[in-house]
Amino acid sequence: MVLLGKVALGIAGTAIAGIGLICSEGMIEVNVVEKQPEAHHVYVLAPAMLVPIATHFIPSSKLGHASAEIKPWMPTIRAALEQLRAVEDVTLVEVREPGQHVVVAKSGGSVVVDVTDKDDVVHVSAPIRAIESTVEQVAAASAETQD
Amino acid sequence: MRKGIRAIGVCGVLALTMSNLAGPAMAAAAPTERYLHVKVDDASKGESVNVNLPLSMAAAILPTVNKGSLHNGHVTIGEADFNGVDVRAILDAIRNAPDNEFVTVKEKDQDVRVAKSNGNLIVHVLDKTKDGEKVDVTVPMKVVDALFSTTKDNELDVAAAIRALSDAGDAVLVTVQDATQHVRIWIDSHSSSE
DSSP states (O other): OHHHHHHHHHHHHHHHHHHHHHTTTOEEEEEEEEOSSSOEEEEEEEETTHHHHHHHTSOHHHHHHHHHHHGGGHHHHHHHHHHHHHSOOEEEEEEEETTEEEEEEEETTEEEEEEEESSEEEEEEEEHHHHHHHHHHHHHHHHHHHO | OHHHHHHHHHHHHHHHHHHHHHHHHHHHHSOOOOEEEEEEEETTTTEEEEEEEEHHHHHHHGGGOEETTEETTEEEOOHHHHTTOOHHHHHHHHHHSOSEEEEEEEOSSEEEEEEEETTEEEEEEEESSSTTOEEEEEEEHHHHHHHTOSSSTTEEEHHHHHHHHHHSOSEEEEEEEOSSEEEEEEEESOSSOO
16 A cells, blocks of 8 residues: 555656646746637747747758758847846837737747737746747757758 | 654745745846837828837847848948938047037928927927928937947848937937828836836
8 A cells, every 4th residue: 555655656756747848948838819711720839949949849840941041040040039028027119000900029038929809819928048948949950950 | 653754844935935025126136128119090081090119129120130231230231321411420529529519400391390399309390292291300429329320331120220219218209200201209117008
């Protein structure tokens, strides 16, 4: 009985540690609500760590163009993301037009994009660390493709 | 076993206390972030754009951009853009001069005024033909000096100007007003433009 308890504790501990590891970079949240013609609602909440891992499995040939485009801008992207992580929460850009409202903000370690127009409401939130890892993966794919 | 648990508990309490003490102290030591705000309102279309950019971010990003005329935080300007005018000599003269109105042009279509006041370079343009467009530019002299602090005559050091702006006080840098549009660029310590 004691042995069974230890095994159960070990399994539970491993599961909790695994979940903790997967969620360590935060969660990516995508929420899309279509208003017209029929109301559709898509909601995705996924561990951010899965994105750079998934990027790793995309063939380099498929990422070639994107990575070639992004590589010259890597120093700028790195500097921007590093500073973005350091600054306090801020609304970076807000655009209001009749029937449309767009907000790009830094909120709690994530970049948040909210778009509201007459047809859709879109909310995307991605942790800065996950964006950093993913962009690094894409840029690294360029080197593999070019070699 | 109990001693071990007690030791871990004591360490935990100590760590929490230290973090609570260190947190405010570190926050107090950190310099206040400054923000560059851009606000564009178009009343005729009911549109508005707000941009709030942390100056530390701009200062870090600019030197990394090497594209077109922007290199390492410097902008290269063609000789033609200066129209043969020795801008540095003019700035030297303005810097050493007391507060004064340097240029006042009043024409049928346009009024132009260039002045120095309280350490700021002020440019005021009123266009009487285009919906009464009114432009006001107020730039601290320190920022202008930083802008022209490069050794090359055809370069502007934008990164140095951003750093100088970070050290300057709250200020409205540019306002443009016409019949329908209002543009405002300013710096302060507030993360929002409201």
